[in-house]
Amino acid sequence: MSWFQKKATGSDEPAKSGPAPRAAKGIKISTLLAQEAVLFPAEGRDKGAVLEELVAAVCRRAGAADPAPFLAKVLEREQGISTTLDTGLSLPHARMDGIDGVLAGMAVLKTPIPDPNQADVQIRVVFLFFSPNRQEAFPVHLQILRGISSLFQPALIDQLTAASGPSAALELIRKVEA
Amino acid sequence: MTEVVVLTTAMLSFISFWRAAAIVLCDMASTAWYIGGIVETAIGPAAPWMIIAVLLCAAPVLALYVEASGMFVRGGVYKVVRESMGGTLAKISVSALMFDYVLTGAISSVSAGQYLAGLVNTAFPRLHIHWSVDPKSFSVVFALAVILYFWRQNVRGIEESSDKAVKIMSLVTVMGAVVFAWSAYTVWIRGLRWPPHALHFTKESLGWLAPLSGTAGLAKLGLLIAFGHAFLGMSGLETLAQVYREMEAPKLPNLKRAALLIFFYALILTGTVSVLAVGLIPDAVRAGYSDNLLSGLAMSMAGPHALKLVLQAFVVVVGVVILSGAVNTSIMGANGVLNRLAEDGIFVDWFRGLHPRYGTTNRMINLFVLLQVATVILCRGDVYLLGEAYAFGVIWSFVFKAAAVFVLRFKDKSKREWKVPLNLTVGGVEWPIGLALIFLLLLAVGVVNLATKKVATVSGVAFTAAFFALFSVSERLNRRAHAKDEEHREKFNLRRAEDLRIAGERIQRPTRVLVAVRDPNNLYHLNKALEGHDSETQDLVVFTSRIRKGLALVDETVQMDSDEQKLFTKVIEAAEKHGKTVTPMLVVSNEPFYAISQAAQAVGASEVVFGVSAKLSTDAQLERLAMTWGSLQTDKQPVRFRILGPGVEHAVDL
Numbered sequence: 001m002s003w004f005q006k007k008a009t010g011s012d013e014p015a016k017s018g019p020a021p022r023a024a025k026g027i028k029i030s031t032l033l034a035q036e037a038v039l040f041p042a043e044g045r046d047k048g049a050v051l052e053e054l055v056a057a058v059c060r061r062a063g064a065a066d067p068a069p070f071l072a073k074v075l076e077r078e079q080g081i082s083t084t085l086d087t088g089l090s091l092p093h094a095r096m097d098g099i100d101g102v103l104a105g106m107a108v109l110k111t112p113i114p115d116p117n118q119a120d121v122q123i124r125v126v127f128l129f130f131s132p133n134r135q136e137a138f139p140v141h142l143q144i145l146r147g148i149s150s151l152f153q154p155a156l157i158d159q160l161t162a163a164s165g166p167s168a169a170l171e172l173i174r175k176v177e178a
Numbered sequence: 179m180t181e182v183v184v185l186t187t188a189m190l191s192f193i194s195f196w197r198a199a200a201i202v203l204c205d206m207a208s209t210a211w212y213i214g215g216i217v218e219t220a221i222g223p224a225a226p227w228m229i230i231a232v233l234l235c236a237a238p239v240l241a242l243y244v245e246a247s248g249m250f251v252r253g254g255v256y257k258v259v260r261e262s263m264g265g266t267l268a269k270i271s272v273s274a275l276m277f278d279y280v281l282t283g284a285i286s287s288v289s290a291g292q293y294l295a296g297l298v299n300t301a302f303p304r305l306h307i308h309w310s311v312d313p314k315s316f317s318v319v320f321a322l323a324v325i326l327y328f329w330r331q332n333v334r335g336i337e338e339s340s341d342k343a344v345k346i347m348s349l350v351t352v353m354g355a356v357v358f359a360w361s362a363y364t365v366w367i368r369g370l371r372w373p374p375h376a377l378h379f380t381k382e383s384l385g386w387l388a389p390l391s392g393t394a395g396l397a398k399l400g401l402l403i404a405f406g407h408a409f410l411g412m413s414g415l416e417t418l419a420q421v422y423r424e425m426e427a428p429k430l431p432n433l434k435r436a437a438l439l440i441f442f443y444a445l446i447l448t449g450t451v452s453v454l455a456v457g458l459i460p461d462a463v464r465a466g467y468s469d470n471l472l473s474g475l476a477m478s479m480a481g482p483h484a485l486k487l488v489l490q491a492f493v494v495v496v497g498v499v500i501l502s503g504a505v506n507t508s509i510m511g512a513n514g515v516l517n518r519l520a521e522d523g524i525f526v527d528w529f530r531g532l533h534p535r536y537g538t539t540n541r542m543i544n545l546f547v548l549l550q551v552a553t554v555i556l557c558r559g560d561v562y563l564l565g566e567a568y569a570f571g572v573i574w575s576f577v578f579k580a581a582a583v584f585v586l587r588f589k590d591k592s593k594r595e596w597k598v599p600l601n602l603t604v605g606g607v608e609w610p611i612g613l614a615l616i617f618l619l620l621l622a623v624g625v626v627n628l629a630t631k632k633v634a635t636v637s638g639v640a641f642t643a644a645f646f647a648l649f650s651v652s653e654r655l656n657r658r659a660h661a662k663d664e665e666h667r668e669k670f671n672l673r674r675a676e677d678l679r680i681a682g683e684r685i686q687r688p689t690r691v692l693v694a695v696r697d698p699n700n701l702y703h704l705n706k707a708l709e710g711h712d713s714e715t716q717d718l719v720v721f722t723s724r725i726r727k728g729l730a731l732v733d734e735t736v737q738m739d740s741d742e743q744k745l746f747t748k749v750i751e752a753a754e755k756h757g758k759t760v761t762p763m764l765v766v767s768n769e770p771f772y773a774i775s776q777a778a779q780a781v782g783a784s785e786v787v788f789g790v791s792a793k794l795s796t797d798a799q800l801e802r803l804a805m806t807w808g809s810l811q812t813d814k815q816p817v818r819f820r821i822l823g824p825g826v827e828h829a830v831d832l
Contacts (some may be wrong), residue, residue: 081798085809086772093801138797139830142804146832149808 027144029151030174032129036061037105038166047116047123050107051075051092054128058105070096070130084115088124089152095133095141102144104129108160108169124157151177192426192713192757193340199439200343201421201510204503205282205414206236206440207350210448211497212289213411214455215468216565220407222378223461226452228408233445236412238616239576240437241598243415246583247422248430248595251755254419255575255582256518262582262589269524269653271578272515273645275416276546277638278571279512282413283550284557285564286504287324289469290497291317292561296470297494300477301487313469314559321554328506329547332513333533333540340421346503353496354447357475360489361454364480373456377404382566385630399626406627410569411448412576415440417507420514426713427757430595451475469561472497508550509543516542524653566631570638573624580617584610685761685781689716692783694774696722698741698748703789703822708756719761719781720749723773726766738764775806783817790823804832 037057041050052071059067073094077083084090096103105128112122127148131141156176163169217225246258255275260268295313302309331342377400381388384403390396396403418436425432455464455471459478467474476490517539520530525542533540557564583598587610600612628635693707704720711718722745738746746762753760767773778786791799803819821828 081794081802083805085805086769087809089809091805142800142830142832145801145804146808146811149805150811151808153809 027140027147028174028177029144029147030170030177032102032104032144033106033170033173034061035166035170038169039105039107040165040169041107041109043111045113047090047113047126048075050109050113050126051078051128054105054107054126058103058128058130061105062099062103070094073130074128082115082117084118084121084123085149086121087152087154088112088122088157089149090115090123090126091145091148092126092128093141093145094130095138096130097133099130099132102129102131102140106169108163110161124161125152127152192759193421193424194426195432195436196439197340197344198418198421198425198432199436199443200347201340201507202414202418202436202440203347203350203443204343204500205286205417205507205511206412206444207347207447208286208497208500208504209411209413210451211293211472211501212285212469212561212565213408213448214452214471216410216562217408217452218456218464219468219562220380220383220566221404222376223373223456224375224377224404225408226373226449226456227375228404229411229452230445230449231405232408232411233441233449235619236415236444237441238598238612239412239415239580239620240418240441242576242580242583242613242616243418244430244433244437244596245594245598246579247419247433249586249590249592251429251751252423252518252521254515254518255416255579256515256522258586259578259582260522262585263578265522265653267578269646269649270642271575272519273642273649274571274578274638275515275575276512276549276571276645277641278413278416278568278575279508279515279546280549280553280641281564281568281571282508282511283325283505284321284553285561285568286501286508287321287550288317288554288557288559288564289561290324290501291320291559292469293473293494293497293501294320296467296473297491300473300490304487317559317561318554318557321559322551324502324505325547325550325554328502328509329543331506332509332543333538334536335538342506343503346499349496350447350500353492354451356489356492357454357472358450360479360481361458361475364458364478367480368458370454370457373453377401379403382632383407383630385632385635387629402622402626403630406569406573406623406630409573409623409627410565411444413569413572414504414507414511415572416515416575417511420511423514423754425757429755429757432757434596470494470497505550509546512546513539513543516546519649523656524649526652526656563633566633567637568634569627570631570634571642573620573627574638574642577617577620577624580613580620584613584617587613685717685719687715687717690719690781690783691716691785691787692719692721692774692778692781693787694721694723695745695749695789696770697789697792698745700789700792701748701752702824703787703820704749704752705756706822707787708752708758708760711756711758713759717761717781718758719763719777719783720746720753721763721765721774721777722746723770723777724764724766725770725773726768769806771802771806772810775803775810778807778817779810779812782815784815785818785820787820787822790821790826796821796826796828800828800830807832 039054039057041053051074055071055074056067059070064070073096074092077094078092083092107126109124109126112124115121115123129144131137131144151173156172159172160169163172213229214225217229221228247253250257250261256268256272259271292313295311295316299310299313379391381391384391387396387399387403418440422429422433425436451472455475459467459474463478464471464474472493473490476493477486479486479489516525519525520539520542529541529545530539531541532538587608598610598612598616600610600615602609602611691707691711693704695701695704707718722742724742742764749760749762763777765773765777774786788799790796799821800819807817816831818829818831
């Protein structure tokens with residue numbers, strides 16, 4: 001399988017992360033998130049700025065000293081096929097060498113921002129995650145993509161954009177997922 | 179936003195080998211009702227031996243068809259001859275074949291009318307009804323009614339007509355069993371007079387060779403002349419090649435089964451009744467039954483007269499049914515042949531148009547039926563005249579086909595699914611001895627028939643020349659109209675709907691697989707999916723999306739563009755090659771992955787199959803699919819995504 005043939009190229013210290021990939025089937029998306037990695041960015045930012053802020057928060061929480069390779073990887077992925085859905089959910093993601101679990105963060109945009117690649121789609125929530133770049137982790141990566149897309153339906157997105165802050169947003173996700 | 183267009187065509191469901199055999203037998207076995215009388219008139223009471231010889235020779239000819247069909251799913255004499263020896267000879271061979279198809283319908287329906295008229299004229303006096311019918315006029319009227327009935331059936335589609343063929347052959351089998359059992363009883367009571375071996379030619383049956391009557395040279399040709407007069411017993415085999423396209427998987431094994439079934443059935447039924455007719459009907463009586471020999475056989479059985487009348491009625495009813503079935507087979511066979519010609523650009527586009535409701539090529543059917551109707555009217559109910567003209571097309575189409583398959587052995591060295599036996603390898607070159615012998619025998623019969631069967635030669639050559647001229651002119655006109663586009667494109671009926679619920683109407687099996695296609699040159703994954711597909715338990719939806727943005731999405735018309743037509747033509751060809759049913763679907767959407775996910779969820783697919791993309795990595799394809807699948811998923815049904823390509827096979831469960 002092509003995605004099973006990819007080899008880890010870096011030898012960075014493994015960052016602290018979320019659940020192990022093998023446990024991710026049927027995973028609850030809320031368990032990937034922590035309050036420190038849920039942001040409500042200020043108005044006027046574009047998608048690039050939001051991603052930068054979100055990557056920094058995720059790396060900070062994971063204890064990764066340098067967010068630059070994470071940002072570079074996610075921006076590289078953003079150059080490819082769109083990660084934004086019609087629902088207003090943007091799902092930037094990347095598979096990283098040197099991590100052994102899933103790292104995730106979320107940005108809720110009180111004022112929607114246009115998707116740089118699809119002018120007619122407005123982004124309202126950005127859910128960013130990194131998963132290990134290992135062959136056995138790819139099915140989990142796909143499960144997470146499917147799970148997030150399934151969970152973040154327009155009704156939840158409406159509620160999130162009306163939420164008072166990270167704690168309330170997390171509580172909403174847990175409630176819908178329960 | 180999506181809009182759905184479901185594609186329909188007449189040829190997307192497949193038939194079993196016994197259905198295919200029944201279609202062919204409706205023509206081939208129906209000759210049992212008239213071949214004995216016609217051949218005896220030509221060569222004398224030794225006719226049954228020649229009929230049996232011809233039926234035995236059907237085995238190598240069937241083998242020829244199996245080898246050719248293994249090479250060309252949409253085969254038949256036209257395709258095989260064209261690939262082997264070029265378009266001109268192909269058009270000549272198929273023109274001759276059309277003559278056979280026209281006559282099959284005419285002779286069968288007129289013969290059925292003769293049987294019915296015979297029964298009426300025998301039974302009415304016993305029922306104190308003082309009324310009789312003129313057999314010839316009656317048979318013409320009856321023949322026209324039968325042809326028009328099967329014209330309508332064929333316009334409605336092959337599945338329905340193959341069902342009729344099976345019912346007809348079931349009835350014939352019951353009748354055969356009754357006749358054989360009663361004949362056995364009669365033979366036990368009276369004994370059987372075996373047909374003589376001596377041939378007695380008439381001046382008419384020697385044709386242009388009549389002046390040589392009594393010479394040693396003619397005596398040497400006697401067997402071939404007699405064989406040629408009985409050759410109409412092999413009519414109908416070309417239809418096997420035509421229905422191969424619709425034969426279900428496993429295609430070639432099923433074709434072999436059908437060929438064996440046809441061979442033994444025709445040999446036992448036609449061969450045995452021919453022997454019994456000469457053996458049980460007294461010579462003095464038999465001449466009166468030359469147009470309805472099996473009625474004579476029924477009336478010559480041992481037993482009470484009233485019971486024999488009942489048997490005659492049964493034989494006539496079954497005869498009428500199977501002879502009518504032969505009309506059906508001839509229409510189906512001719513339609514298949516004309517379709518192959520149309521695919522090759524011989525016919526102008528108008529002829530290939532599909533019936534708006536049934537999806538059949540009704541204009542071709544109309545043209546052919548008109549010719550049959552004209553032939554029936556012109557022959558004025560004379561079965562012997564039709565019998566004399568018959569077999570010209572059969573023998574010459576076989577000659578061309580045998581030559582073509584022989585030449586292909588040297589011209590196309592690709593691996594054959596099956597070969598006619600008797601192949602000798604000398605010095606690294608394989609010599610198809612079996613094929614050569616078949617060709618030489620057929621050629622000899624064809625040449626002798628040219629000299630002896632005047633009616634067949636004159637009418638056959640004239641008809642063939644006329645059809646050849648028609649095909650050539652039509653081809654030239656069509657080439658002018660499509661100078662730049664010579665590739666065959668299937669015609670499709672399109673049905674438009676506002677959402678994907680329409681897809682569910684056509685999906686009934688418990689397991690559903692959706693195969694996404696886009697590039698007509700990249701259908702590896704479709705072929706792999708078809709290989710493992712079980713049409714009994716699975717529905718296979720072949721899907722493509724037409725991507726349009728903004729207003730173009732709203733204004734979309736229900737017309738296929740050239741690329742889509744090419745794509746679905748390849749899809750249909752792949753389905754035919756595997757003999758598996760598919761449901762083609764085209765969705766107009768603004769995003770391909772949404773379209774695939776929506777379609778897969780609408781049909782309840784448990785598996786979605788893709789090819790390897792030239793533009794996107796498999797990882798990127800799967801990531802986008804996982805996202806769109808999740809955003810649209812309304813239930814927790816698991817799905818398997820598979821990406822298949824040469825040397826590549828990925829599967830992931832979500």
